[in-house]
Amino acid sequence: MKLSEIASILKCELSVKDVEIKSMNTLKDANSSELTFVSNAKYVKDIKETQAGAIVVSASHAELVPESCTALVVENPYWSMAEISKYFAPLIEDDSLADAQIGEGSKISPKAEIAKGAIIGKNCTILAHVYVGAEAVIGDNTILYPSVSVYRDCKIGNDCIIHANSVIGSDGFGFATNNLGQHKKIYQNGNVVLEDDVEIGSNVSIDRAVFGSTMIKTGVRIDNLVQIGHNCEIGEYSVFVAQSGSAGSTKFGRNVVMGGQAATAGHLEIASFTTMAARSGVTKSIKESGGTFAGFPLMPHRTWLKLQGRIAKLLK
Amino acid sequence: MKLSEIASILKCELSVKDVEIKSMNTLKDANSSELTFVSNAKYVKDIKETQAGAIVVSASHAELVPESCTALVVENPYWSMAEISKYFAPLIEDDSLADAQIGEGSKISPKAEIAKGAIIGKNCTILAHVYVGAEAVIGDNTILYPSVSVYRDCKIGNDCIIHANSVIGSDGFGFATNNLGQHKKIYQNGNVVLEDDVEIGSNVSIDRAVFGSTMIKTGVRIDNLVQIGHNCEIGEYSVFVAQSGSAGSTKFGRNVVMGGQAATAGHLEIASFTTMAARSGVTKSIKESGGTFAGFPLMPHRTWLKLQGRIAKLLK
Amino acid sequence: MKLSEIASILKCELSVKDVEIKSMNTLKDANSSELTFVSNAKYVKDIKETQAGAIVVSASHAELVPESCTALVVENPYWSMAEISKYFAPLIEDDSLADAQIGEGSKISPKAEIAKGAIIGKNCTILAHVYVGAEAVIGDNTILYPSVSVYRDCKIGNDCIIHANSVIGSDGFGFATNNLGQHKKIYQNGNVVLEDDVEIGSNVSIDRAVFGSTMIKTGVRIDNLVQIGHNCEIGEYSVFVAQSGSAGSTKFGRNVVMGGQAATAGHLEIASFTTMAARSGVTKSIKESGGTFAGFPLMPHRTWLKLQGRIAKLLK
Numbered sequence: 001m002k003l004s005e006i007a008s009i010l011k012c013e014l015s016v017k018d019v020e021i022k023s024m025n026t027l028k029d030a031n032s033s034e035l036t037f038v039s040n041a042k043y044v045k046d047i048k049e050t051q052a053g054a055i056v057v058s059a060s061h062a063e064l065v066p067e068s069c070t071a072l073v074v075e076n077p078y079w080s081m082a083e084i085s086k087y088f089a090p091l092i093e094d095d096s097l098a099d100a101q102i103g104e105g106s107k108i109s110p111k112a113e114i115a116k117g118a119i120i121g122k123n124c125t126i127l128a129h130v131y132v133g134a135e136a137v138i139g140d141n142t143i144l145y146p147s148v149s150v151y152r153d154c155k156i157g158n159d160c161i162i163h164a165n166s167v168i169g170s171d172g173f174g175f176a177t178n179n180l181g182q183h184k185k186i187y188q189n190g191n192v193v194l195e196d197d198v199e200i201g202s203n204v205s206i207d208r209a210v211f212g213s214t215m216i217k218t219g220v221r222i223d224n225l226v227q228i229g230h231n232c233e234i235g236e237y238s239v240f241v242a243q244s245g246s247a248g249s250t251k252f253g254r255n256v257v258m259g260g261q262a263a264t265a266g267h268l269e270i271a272s273f274t275t276m277a278a279r280s281g282v283t284k285s286i287k288e289s290g291g292t293f294a295g296f297p298l299m300p301h302r303t304w305l306k307l308q309g310r311i312a313k314l315l316k
Numbered sequence: 317m318k319l320s321e322i323a324s325i326l327k328c329e330l331s332v333k334d335v336e337i338k339s340m341n342t343l344k345d346a347n348s349s350e351l352t353f354v355s356n357a358k359y360v361k362d363i364k365e366t367q368a369g370a371i372v373v374s375a376s377h378a379e380l381v382p383e384s385c386t387a388l389v390v391e392n393p394y395w396s397m398a399e400i401s402k403y404f405a406p407l408i409e410d411d412s413l414a415d416a417q418i419g420e421g422s423k424i425s426p427k428a429e430i431a432k433g434a435i436i437g438k439n440c441t442i443l444a445h446v447y448v449g450a451e452a453v454i455g456d457n458t459i460l461y462p463s464v465s466v467y468r469d470c471k472i473g474n475d476c477i478i479h480a481n482s483v484i485g486s487d488g489f490g491f492a493t494n495n496l497g498q499h500k501k502i503y504q505n506g507n508v509v510l511e512d513d514v515e516i517g518s519n520v521s522i523d524r525a526v527f528g529s530t531m532i533k534t535g536v537r538i539d540n541l542v543q544i545g546h547n548c549e550i551g552e553y554s555v556f557v558a559q560s561g562s563a564g565s566t567k568f569g570r571n572v573v574m575g576g577q578a579a580t581a582g583h584l585e586i587a588s589f590t591t592m593a594a595r596s597g598v599t600k601s602i603k604e605s606g607g608t609f610a611g612f613p614l615m616p617h618r619t620w621l622k623l624q625g626r627i628a629k630l631l632k
Numbered sequence: 633m634k635l636s637e638i639a640s641i642l643k644c645e646l647s648v649k650d651v652e653i654k655s656m657n658t659l660k661d662a663n664s665s666e667l668t669f670v671s672n673a674k675y676v677k678d679i680k681e682t683q684a685g686a687i688v689v690s691a692s693h694a695e696l697v698p699e700s701c702t703a704l705v706v707e708n709p710y711w712s713m714a715e716i717s718k719y720f721a722p723l724i725e726d727d728s729l730a731d732a733q734i735g736e737g738s739k740i741s742p743k744a745e746i747a748k749g750a751i752i753g754k755n756c757t758i759l760a761h762v763y764v765g766a767e768a769v770i771g772d773n774t775i776l777y778p779s780v781s782v783y784r785d786c787k788i789g790n791d792c793i794i795h796a797n798s799v800i801g802s803d804g805f806g807f808a809t810n811n812l813g814q815h816k817k818i819y820q821n822g823n824v825v826l827e828d829d830v831e832i833g834s835n836v837s838i839d840r841a842v843f844g845s846t847m848i849k850t851g852v853r854i855d856n857l858v859q860i861g862h863n864c865e866i867g868e869y870s871v872f873v874a875q876s877g878s879a880g881s882t883k884f885g886r887n888v889v890m891g892g893q894a895a896t897a898g899h900l901e902i903a904s905f906t907t908m909a910a911r912s913g914v915t916k917s918i919k920e921s922g923g924t925f926a927g928f929p930l931m932p933h934r935t936w937l938k939l940q941g942r943i944a945k946l947l948k
Binding site: 408409427429445447463465467481482483486487489491493497498499501519520521523541543545559561563577579581597612613619622623626630 | 905943
């Protein structure tokens with residue numbers, strides 16, 4: 001998409017040479033053919049180091065933009081970013097793509113739908129009513145139970161099992177809100193990647209990234225009815241018990257255990273080998289590995305037990 | 317259905333002229349061709365003003381029934397209402413209905429099922445394994461991702477997006493219980509209405525109304541794994557974060573935010589622009605708009621922070 | 633499967649006559665043609681009474697094994713049991729089974745998938761995109777709404793209703809973990825049994841048993857988005873409100889009520905006629921029937937109300 005078209009959609013002036021913009025990305029990751037944006041005050045300091053070809057900013061930050069990057073000055077950068085995100089969204093399905101490739105030994109139900117451009121590995125079992133979207137890739141020996149939906153561009157590794165009615169790659173919960181309280185969708189143009197030996201229960205939702213990938217690493221075990229927000233990263237062999245969840249962009253180390261109905265806020269980092277008791281509510285990052293926590297607000301499990309003692313006393 | 321048949325099913329005497337009863341409705345909304353009931357003491361005072369053609373009541377309330385309305389006197393009105401509700405349930409699918417109508421420019425997967433009597437607007441995208449039930453109506457430009465199920469009679473507006481494996485219009489959780497502890501289903505003969513520009517995540521459940529409609533108004537955003545009970549009304553631009561939910565008949569104003577795993581009891585009213593922090597538990601109505609709340613039992617967010625301070629002290 | 637093959641897979645010596653092992657089972661239930669295991673210290677005392685044909689044990693417990701039972705001595709019995717469980721898993725689908733049998737008067741959507749070996753009773757309604765697995769049995773007059781998935785070997789009774797996108801029989805969340813933190817799947821070779829007159833909401837997950845059956849007894853009512861772990865037993869007429877759940881192997885008496893988002897830990901017993909308020913967290917068995925509880929940790933509902941009073945005081 002031409003930068004001049006973007007400027008025209010956003011109704012802002014463009015005083016520099018036109019260039020082709022291939023995609024959108026974060027301030028940190030965008031390259032010279034990508035568009036980025038700043039809406040959160042805490043990232044303003046990073047503007048001057050961006051490698052992006054263009055940036056959507058408010059007037060007050062325009063002068064921080066380096067010379068290599070074209071500033072598109074708008075009133076509400078987040079809203080404008082939402083508006084433009086739609087133009088970078090790929091087609092949901094695309095008839096111009098090549099026929100799906102199915103690996104040797106794979107058994108695909110005639111009642112499954114494998115979209116054009118998808119690639120299925122060897123010795124997979126894909127049951128009725130499964131959907132594998134455009135350009136999705138499924139590894140070898142993977143089992144998709146009935147009514148599993150894998151959205152376009154998602155990648156599932158080898159030796160994975162996904163139970164019935166789980167969804168891999170639905171849109172992350174992203175939208176801008178204007179001062180009338182109206183929302184505008186931020187198209188989620190990233191994907192989900194499951195590495196090898198991952199097992200996912202039934203009725204699980206794993207959202208695709210807004211940019212880049214939501215990552216589920218090797219050996220992860222996810223129980224039923226679990227929510228994984230966009231851009232999360234779940235470390236190797238981590239375990240999510242039923243009805244637990246994480247808001248977006250939280251990074252879990254390896255062998256983290258989330259008990260039943262436990263949940264984490266977004267944009268946190270949880271150290272490896274951390275265990276959260278059932279119904280823990282995590283609102284801050286955990287830096288030290290190997291701890292066991294409980295409660296909401298979260299506290300060391302031992303403290304939580306002490307608190308229960310204090311509460312018992314209160315009741316006397 | 318003849319009133320005499322209803323009386324006969326309920327084994328109660330009918331001393332008046334027979335009339336045709338077209339449907340069931342609430343005490344407040346029923347008209348002269350409708351049947352209603354009273355089982356909850358708090359509505360007894362409204363009996364004398366009902367416009368209903370007939371009412372299922374216990375003997376102790378029979379004399380409050382106005383002359384225009386026929387009293388069907390039974391031992392357990394709620395149980396009898398459940399028994400009769402079945403007779404007013406429409407067929408799940410109905411081969412006598414007209415063929416589904418599909419608007420210009422809409423792309424319907426051959427692996428989707430559009431039941432007879434359904435109407436699909438223009439430029440919709442309906443992917444594989446979607447189900448659109450009898451007499452359901454889908455507006456223009458709406459996207460239904462794989463394995464979305466829209467039950468009969470439900471209405472989805474224009475420019476809506478519903479993510480994979482979500483269910484619009486499953487039965488509300490309604491049943492009568494007798495003194496042996498057995499349950500009898502109350503058929504849920506209402507529907508769900510989504511207005512325009514609504515986005516629903518994956519694995520969401522929105523139940524149909526027992527009578528009337530469960531309403532999701534313009535611009536609402538619902539994340540994954542959310543529960544909306546029967547007869548709820550979600551106001552414009554309200555936001556439900558993942559794994560939150562509401563029991564039945566609660567009315568939310570506009571721009572209400574329900575944080576992750578937050579939940580409300582049934583039959584409440586939540587004022588516009590109210591924000592509930594993650595995991596709030598709401599058991600009382602909120603009359604004043606614009607507040608921010610947290611905790612279970614619910615309290616102002618500021619009070620909740622103070623409470624955490626007090627708890628920290630307890631632990632010293 | 634020959635005992636000698638099992639010994640060879642587990643790399644342990646076999647000094648006795650070879651026998652045919654037909655399946656795996658618990659220490660308590662295994663018979664002379666079954667293999668069992670002990671990994672939990674609390675069951676060590678039961679080893680000497682096992683009727684199993686063979687047992688996977690650590691060296692330290694080998695001498696407790698009775699003469700009628702062959703000890704397979706391994707380093708990590710739970711891990712070895714996981715390894716062997718795979719060999720007893722039936723095929724997901726099996727083309728050698730007889731064609732599905734459909735009872736008189738049943739209406740099956742051509743877009744449903746009824747696997748070979750399945751049996752459907754009379755007057756059932758099975759809508760589009762439903763999956764009924766190998767050797768599953770569905771009773772009479774049962775309704776399966778769109779995209780319901782019933783895994784192989786599960787049994788659904790008469791007069792049941794299962795709402796859209798619910799899953800009956802996905803694998804229980806079972807795996808062994810080694811000292812590198814890696815997981816090995818324990819194949820879930822049991823099933824789920826729903827007795828008669830059970831109604832299940834939408835997007836519900838009920839896991840199959842590892843051995844034996846997960847039981848949902850007559851008249852149970854389960855709302856949307858509920859989790860039932862493997863080997864649970866839900867007593868007659870019990871009620872699970874939306875987003876509630878139970879970890880594995882918990883046994884509920886009759887007419888237990890689990891409020892919205894309430895949850896129980898695994899391996900508990902909950903007495904009949906117990907009521908849990910919304911969001912109760914149950915970590916201990918409840919022996920006396922008829923109580924009402926709330927909170928997490930759980931307490932009598934009256935105590936919980938008192939606690940709220942104490943907390944209000946704290947805030948003054």
